[in-house]
Amino acid sequence: MSESHHPTGIKRWLYTTNHKDIGTLYLWFSFLMFLVGGVMALVIRAELFQPGLQLVEPNFFNQMTTMHGLIMVFGAVMPAFVGLANWMIPLMIGAPDMALPRLNNLSFWILPFAFFMLLSTLFMPGGAPNFGWTFYAPLSTTYAPPSVTYFIFAIHIMGASSILGSINIIATIMGMRAPGMGYMKMPLFVWTWFITAYLLIAVMPVLAGAVTMMLIDIHFGGSFFSAAGGGDPVLFQHIFWFFGHPEVYIMILPAFGVASAIIPTFARKPLFGYHSMVYATASIAFLSFIVWAHHMFTVGMPLVAEGFFMFSTMIIAVPTGVKIFNWVATMWRGSMTFETPMLFAVAFVILFTIGGFSGLMLAIAPADFQYHDTYFVVAHFHYVLVPGAIFGIMAAVYFWLPKWCGKMYDEMMGKVHFWLSFIGLNVTFFPMHFVGLAGMPRRIPDYALQFADFNMISSAGAFLFGFSQVFFLGIVLQTILYGKKARSEVWDNPHGLEWTLPSPPPYHSFTQPPQVTMAHASPR
C-alpha cells in the first residue's frame, strides 16, 4: 500500500496526523502515567503497611494520594480510552482517519505538557497539591500550597484536550461512517464512545469553570466558596460532582464497549440484546447527570435532596444490570474459549459487578453516613476502576494488539499476567471493604491498631499487582519485537470491519469506503 508515504523518524510522531500513530502515542503515554500513578500508590501502600509513620510525612502522603488519584484518572484511564478510540473507531466504521486529524494531534500533545506541569508541582516550594483529587474548597483555595495555580491551569489544558478529542470523535462518528453503517449498526464500542464523548463535552467545561472559580477565590479576592462573603464551600462540591460523577462513567462506558466486542468473539455467538445495550448505555449517561450529590450525602443537604439523589443513584443499577445480564446471556450456550482477552473481559464483568454492588450500598443515603470517606468507598471505586476500567483496557490491548502490530502475543505469558493481576488486585482491594466497614477513614497516613492486619495484606497485594504490570510491559515489548505474525482475522471468525484489513492495517485504513454488509455491522 502507501508504504512509501509512511513518514519515519521522530517527526513521524511529533507531526503526525494519522489516527493510528496518535492512538499509539496516547496508549504509550497512558501506560507511562499508569506506572507513575502506580508508583505513587505503592508509596501509599508502603506507608500503610504498618501502623505508625515510617516512610513519608503526612503532608507528603497527602500529595501522593492526590497525585495518584489525578494521574490515574486524567493521565492513565482517560488517555488510554482516547487512544483506543483513535485506533479503533476509524477501523470499525470504515473511515480512512479521524475527521479532524490535525486537531487530533493537538489533543494528544497537550497532555504531556499538562502532566509535566502537574508533576513539576512536586518540586515546588510548599509541595504538590495535597487536597485530594476532589480538591474541595477551602482546603484547595485559601489553604492550598502555591502550586495550586499550576494545578488549576493543568486542569484547564487537560480539559481542552479532552474537549477537542471528543469533538473529533463525535465528528468522526457522525460524519465518516462507511455507506451502510447506520447508527444502529455501529459496533458497541463505537456507540459507547459516542456517548462518552458527549459526556466529556458536557462536563469538562464545567470542571474548567470550577477551577476558574477557585482561581478567582485564591488570587482575586472572590468569595464563591467562602461563607464570609456570602458563598458556600458546598457550592464547590456541587459543581465538582456535576463533573465528577459523569466522569466516572466516562471511565467505564468505553470499557463496556470493549467487553461487548470481546465476549461475543470468544463465545462465538452474536451479542445478546444489541438494542437494549445501546439504550442502557444512553440511560446510564443520562442518569449520570442527575445523581451527583450521592457523593455529598453528609454535607447537610435538604432532606428532599437526599431522597432524590438516593433514588436516582439506585436506579442506575437497572441499566447497568441490563448490560451485565446481556453479557451473561451472550455467553450462555456459546462455544467459549478463554484466551487472555476473554479472561480479562470475564473478570471485568464479575469484578465490576462487585464494585457496582458496593456502589449500590453507598447509594443508600443513611448507610452512606457510615460508609462515607472510609476505605469502603476506596474499595468500591478501585473495584470499578481497576478491574473495571484498567481490565477493560488490558482486555482491549490483548484483543487488538495483534491487529495493531501484526504480531501475536504469547498466550501463556498473557494468562500468567492475567492471573497475577487477578489475584493481586483482589488481595489488595477486597480487605479494604472490611477495614472500611470497621471504621478506617480514607486519606490517612496512619491508622489505629485494629486495622493493622488487613492493611498489611492489602499492601502485599498491591506490590504483587504492581509487579504484574511491569510484566505486562514485558509482554507487549516482546510481542512488538519478536511476536509471531498474526493473521488478518487474528481470532476465530471475529465480527467487524477492523478484521477485514490486514494486520497491521495500512497507514490509511480505508482508502475507499468499504461496502458494509451484514457480516460486518452489528447486530448480525
Next chain:
Amino acid sequence: MHINLNTLLLYTGIMMSGAFIPASVAEELPRWQLNMPQGVTEISRDIYGLHMAVLWVCVVIGVIVFGAMFISMVLHHRSRNKEAATFHENFWVEVAWTTIPAIILIILFIPSMRTISQMYDTQAADIDILVTGFQWKWKYEYLGEDVKFFSNLSTPSGAIYGIENKNNHYLLDVDEPLVVPLHKKIRFLITANDVLHAWWVPAFAVKQDAIPGFINEAWARIEEPGTYRGQCAELCGKDHGFMPIVVKAVSDDEYRSWLAERKRQTAQERTLMAQQFSLEQLVERGEKVYQSQCMVCHNANGKGIPGAFPSLVGTAISTGLMNDHIDIVVNGRAGTTMQAFGSQLSPLDLAAVITYERNAWGNNMGDMVQAIDIARFINDAKQ
C-alpha cells in the same frame, strides 16, 4: 524501609490464628473485624439493618448472576459445546431483567427514606453541643452552660514514630473527651473554623461534615454507657489522620457532677488571670500550651516546615515587637492556617505561650507578657 522481620512474623502468626472477635461496642477494639458495628443508638441499628439488607440483596443477585456465568463457562466451553447457539434477542427476558431489579430497588428505597428522615429530625433536643472543627482538633461548647474546651490528640509522637509502644487506643486518645448523658436527645451543631472536617462517631452513626460558615445538625440518643471513639472523616490537611473524637457516655447524675466540676474549673481559671507570673512560671506553662496547640505546625524545635509553616526561631516577629507577636497569635493571619488563637485560648495561656516562644530555641528575649495585658489587648481591639 522499616519492615522488621519480627513484626512480619508476628503478624503472620496473628493472621494464621485468624482470631475473629465479633463486633462489640465497648472498650475493646476488635481486630479482623469484618463488618460495620451495630452501634448504641436506635438509628445506628437501623442503619446496620439497612446495610445488611442491601448486602444480602447484592449477595443473592450476585449468586444468581455469577452462578449463571460459571455454569455457562463450564457447560458451554468449546470442549463441551462445539456449536454455539445463535439467538441474540428476547423481548420478554429484557423486560423481566429491567423491571425486577427496579422493583427490588424501590423496595429498598422506602425504609432508607424512613431512616434518613429520622436522622434529619433534630427537633426537641435535650442538650445542644456546638462542635467546631479546627486544624487539627475539635472544640466542644455546651450551649447554655458556661463550658467549652478543646479536645486534642493525646497519643505521644514517640508512639507514632515507632520509638514508644503503641497502646490499645493508638491514635484514638484525646486529652479531654466529650462527656454526654445517656438516654437524652443530644443535638450536635457541627461547624468548622478553617477547612472542612467531618465529625464521625461510628457507634452513633453520626457523621456530619463540618463546614466553615455553616452549621449542620445531627443527633444521638445513646443507650449504653461507654467510651466511643471516632475520627475526623474529611480530608482537612496535614494532620487529618490525627484528630480523633472520644465521647464518654455516662449516667445523667455523673454527667451533672462532671458539668458542675467543669464550671468550677472555668471559674478558677478566670481568677488566675489577674495574677502576675514570673518568667519561669510563664515559660513552663507556655511550653505545655505550645506542645498541645502550636507544635503540630511550628514543630517542637520551632523551625516549622519550610514552605508551609514558618519558623519562629529568630524571626522578625518572635524576636521583634511584643505587640506584633501578640497580634498574630491573638488574631491569626486571615487566609492562612495560622488561626486566631484569641478565641481559643485563655489570656493566661496566650501570655504563657508568647512568653515561651520569645524565650525558647535560643530566642533569648528575656521579656514577658502577663494575662492581664493580653486581656487588655483583646478588649482594645473590640472597641
Next chain:
Amino acid sequence: MAKQDPEIYYVPEKSRKPILMALAMFLTVFGAATTINHMSGTAIFPIGGYILFAGLVLFVTIMFLWFRTAIMENLAGLNNEQVKQSYVLGMSWFIFSEVMFFFGFFFALAYVRNFAVPWLGGEADLLGTMRQSTHDILWNGLVTQWPLMETPQQAVGGASQQLIANNGEFIGPHASMSFPGWLGLFTWLPLWNTVVLLTSSFTVHIAHLHLKNNDRNKLTVWLGITVLLGITFILLQYIEYHEAYNQYGLTLQSGIYGTTFFMLTGFHGFHVIMGTVILLVMWLRSTIAGHFSPSNHFGFEAASWYWHFVDVVWVCLFIFVYIL
C-alpha cells in the same frame, strides 16, 4: 495521499502546527500561573510574565498559520463534503462546550441566590429543611437579600468577632447594578447593551443573507455594522465596569454578588471581544481578500454562529444577573 480519492476523503499531510500549538498553550498557562503567583507573592521565579508573553505570541502566530492553511486548503478545492461536514460538526459541538462552561457559572449564581444566601440569612427555604442555627449562631444580623449589599462578615462586624476564616476585608458595594425601576430605565446601560447586542445579531444575519445573494457590497456594509456594534458593546461594558468600580464600590472582592457579577459578565465580555475580532477577520477576508462565495463560506457561518451564541448568553445574563 496519492491513493486516496479526494472526492470522498481528504486526510491532511503531517503538520508541525499542532505540537507548536500545544507548546504555546503550555507556555501561556505556565507563564500565567507564574505571573499570578508572583502577584500573590508566592512565585517560584520572577520571569513568568515573559513566558506568558512568549506563549501568547506563539499562540496567535500558530492560530494565524493554522487558519491560513485551512483557508488555503479550502480555496484549493481540497475540502470535499466530508471535510466540510467535519468542520460544521466541530464548530457546533465546540459551541456546545462553551454553553456548558457558562452553565457552570449560572449554576453557581442560582445556587448562591437560592440556597447559600437564604441559608446564611436564616430564611427557611421552600423545602423547609434549612436549619436556623447557621444564622442564629454564626451570622446573627445578616439579612437575606439579593443583590447581597452587605456580606455576612460585614453584617456581624468584621473578622475578629466570629470564627470564620475569611479571604480578607470586604468593601462595598454601595449600590447594585440591577434594574433601577421604570424611571431609570432609559439611562440604564444594560438595557442599551441588550439593544446593541440583539441588533448586532440581526445585522450579522442580514449580512449572511446578502452573502448568499452574492451582494458583496451589502455584505461589507452589514458585517461592518456588526463589528461596530460589537465594539460599541465593549465600550459600553467598559463604562459600566468603570462605574461599578468607582461609583458603586462593586468589585470582585465585595462578596458573592460582586464575584458572580464580574465572573459572568467578565467571561461574557471576553467572549464578545473574541467574537468581534473573529467578525473583523471575516470582514477583512471578504473585503480585502475577496473570500467567501454564496455556496462556500463556512468560516463566515461559524463566526456568525459564535456571535449568536454570545448574544444568547447575554440575554440570559440580562435576565438572571440584571433583572431578576
